[in-house]
Amino acid sequence: MNKLLKVLAASALVATVLVGCGKKGETGGDATTAAKYAKAGLGVVSSYSEDGQVNTTMAAVGLDADGKVQYIDIDVAQSTPGGGDKEKTQTKKELKEKYGMKSVSASMGVIKDGGEWYEQAEYLENYCKGKTAEEIANIETEKRDEEHTSVPKSGSDLTAGCTMDIGTFKEAIAKAIANAQDANAEKIGIGEVMSNGDAQLDTTIALVATDADGKVVYSKIDVAQINKDVTATKSERKDDYGMKSVSASMGAIEGGAEWYQQAEAFEKYCKGKTADEIAKTATEKRDEEHTSVPKSGSDLAAGCTMDIGAFLEAMSEAFSSAK
Template structure:
């Protein structure tokens, strides 16, 4: 009996030592054999840790009026990229769009567009953009940009910038030249990559981001006709395009976990003959990029610049749903300020009109992926 008990105790001790010494325990329910090393993957690996908004604006395609019946044209191309990144800087989600906005003038330098009309981006135009008719691969712009976005996911900005490209012609200096994209993307991508790089540089930290969206509101309402008043004072033609955009991240409950709102307010000036007087090759900055140089603080009753006020609005939105944001009390100050925040948290911090910023965040939620 004593021998049997001693034997049992010895076996129990051996088993205990075997279990204690094993550091390569397989995951419960796995098919790993004893002794196999099992890598435990962190729950947040690959999750969005940061999000950013990048913008590139050009007026290079604007045209002078001339004697050959070419009418004056102000064209603003604003490329915008909303992107989220994981802890390693790899793209988790990305949306690229282009607001290609034209302000047309007649022979008398009067704006012929409907200034109140809705202006759509290339993604919103979809098949109506009409690039497919000239596409050698039979794909519309939105289809090609979708393929480019898919290729970017999982890569760092450095890896994306290292993509091989080829110059097809002067209008297409950087077309993808990698096997995965040659039959899918024939558009030139330099501005999209540059805007992504800006998005990464401008990225803010977010926690709990499940989806990311890009929203925008585009207006030409402040463009001006050429005119001369009774005293002979001229108002010169102006093509002004305001492209409001919001890159916004949402959690599983649809609450904002981070948002970046900006406005590319781009002016193209013409002389009395319809010649563009703005520098077509200039860098055009958004209101956030302009910072103190935007100059709103001089007229601000609360002594805050535009970028400071929009930062306060963004902070107020965090933790709220779109419905809660839209339910904000606002007040009309004047015709130019029909929707100024009228809530205690913001009355001393935000005096700008917020209707387009809220609309952009709402669209970002609708478009989130």
Template structure:
């Protein structure tokens, strides 16, 4: 009896060991890591969303002559570097998109506007080959190609690691060119402004809910509010102003394309001229503040029917978009209030919190999905 029981137990143990040899859960040898069964844990999640803007007007020009005696016409030039980025819980870059809106408002000698202020304006990324940098590039690469290589290099790094990148001066216009083996053959543009905008994106980053898999950047640029030298309807002199409004949106999307979170901002930049065609705005300002950065200093509250500043209303609109699809956002009902406010929200959830025109903001968010990666 005991012998039969021993044989039975031995048989069962043998079968168990045999089954274990073929099992996918076979124990690892000492020192080896166990296999990861949860694929979600193996992916770097997007825990924060950031948007950074650096705006300068330093390349604007006065009416005058150059060193060769050639006439120089006035130009109001606004350069806005834009970075949309997703960061993991440790601050490492998971997603990043860099772009620049380099917008020029050209004037005639009599200070009438030469540029078509109603024409669509493209960023450097959108221009692609039409930016025409390849011909003068030592490596034969366009701006958008070089910036893509820089973005690729940034992935997996912290902002501090990016800032620690070794750079060199090539000429007066290129003082911060990458000087590291991984980038010397692919990036010869000055990266100072892009790193600064990335740092700002991280500094201003907001924590977001789980589920974000993509981050996109959208924009809408206009110089339609620029003014020529002239007089108003009351006969008062109007001085030239090159006004560039760069609307941007950084948006995080889930796997179904729904908005997890979005950040909207506007760089509303003015380059003022005297009646002699001289730039009177301070060209040395390192970063012209955006609407969101200005906060109360934007001074909209006094004229607001609901007593709210621009940044407060933008925050309410951002909150409303969370969890919605792009189609839901595009379907938002709006109304015309006046000639400057033609797309004001006309839904119960927003009528008491958002009275600004949301047309450009919505367009930027829609475009951010098309550009998401």
């Protein structure tokens, strides 16, 4: 073999080795790294107090391949249905300065100039990033008074920006991580729609995970319909929710379908679609209470016949907030 052939052969060998040593997740000539979020999950914890106030705490997470939190959103839907809050339709985070915690926080003197609710929530979110479920569960807390039994431990790094009770936040985050499903997503977002009844608060929640093209790779729809007797979400109630017999009587879905099954049919329908495509889902009015049901004869109507108006609104908000 002459000198030139030897050089070419050596170059080819080096190129082969370099291709073979690409990072895990890379493919072909246009190698791409693994998706930003390996899994996405939603956790919801609700309570109903003696004075009729509903608190629905929502946590959405995006985990990397090592199970560490890289995306997190914490929010609370708080209202007293029938008690003067009937028009309240914004979460604590959406209320921003209107929530009015900053002056109270400032009077405590722990956070310089105080911290509004959404600011303290964001501080906790940033504190949780890069941590595992176990590390978040082990965040040290202490009792401040009878109403605040799980505030960040005095002198800890977390108290520099968050001094409110985080007990329920930790519980919702733990549920979100436990519920996390494979997503391989580039963006995650969450949307909430609040609706007050005479004796209950309905919070429709949409978690959306999308690929680099903005198409849904995973979604989760749930509704926290909370009153003095119920604090579990509709999905969590499974067959106890009792929609199947009603659905069966309508005859649109053979044998009927429970709420969680119809929600799963909607999630399946959304997979692979963009925000615009989902927003254009054809709906029709069935009666005065059901004004946005899937259009009769559509693919979606084969598995979902309940009103999806709030679903579509929450999904739109989730797409808008995705990051």
